[in-house]
Amino acid sequence: MKIRMLPVALTAALSLILLLGGWFLYRQTAIERPIEKMLSQYPGVTSAQVDITQKQAVLKLDLQSDVDLRGMIAQLRKEEGALLKTRSIKLDIADHSTPEIDELWKQASFSVAEAMANKRYTMIPSTLSKIESENGNYTISSDMDDHYVYVALSSASDKKANKYIILPLAAAPGTGGQSNA
Structure with a gap:
């Protein structure tokens, strides 16, 4: 029995695309989007962007002057605690300094x-x-x-x-x- 390389290569490539695409879709919809939604609805947060990796959660935030950062992080840890338990949180806050x-x-x-x-x-x-x-x-x-x-x-x-x-x-x-x- 002779193995045909083209169908094997196409099947492997298609499987890889489906696996990576599924992981990307899961990460976006089940992990990052709920955190972005919670942060965006927090009083004083102008915009929020989340990037989750295996070891950390990077939160890119644009904040107004009256934000309670401790309260925001406490609410985030309370609502998304299971997701963030093994990850460190890194805050990247937009600079509006004078x-x-x-x-x-x-x-x-x-x-x-x-x-x-x-x-x-x-x-x-x-x-x-x-x-x-x-x-x-x-x-x-x-x-x-x-x-x-x-x-x-x-x-x-x-x-x-x-x-x-x-x-x-x-x-x-x-x-x-x-x-x-």
Whole structure:
């Protein structure tokens, strides 16, 4: 019996296309789309794009100035916890910063880094509120959960100007955390 190569090659190629296409379709409809829908409906989220890999979930977000990041991540972990249990979450937030907001973060960053390094997280809100009181036209807030410290800087006069910094609590030594602004 002689094996004909053309039908075998076509069958293998068609099987591969169906398997990969099925996986792509499953990933889009059953995994990524529900997360995108939840994030897009969260108050203050302008747009959300999700990319799920085997080890991490990358969330590309465009946020307004009044978003509760900790609450958003908590809701995401609650609603999609089974899916995200084995994956780390990486936030990629669109930058809407201004030079003034960057300068405020520059003033705060050393004190925040020191508090993070010494695990004295209660120093962060007091440092930020002091800088906020000195610069009345800006709002600076912080929040924390089991995984991250969230810092939000925004302008009171320009509702589109904001900067979000997400610092992991378990950062590798010498990395200084992850800036997502």
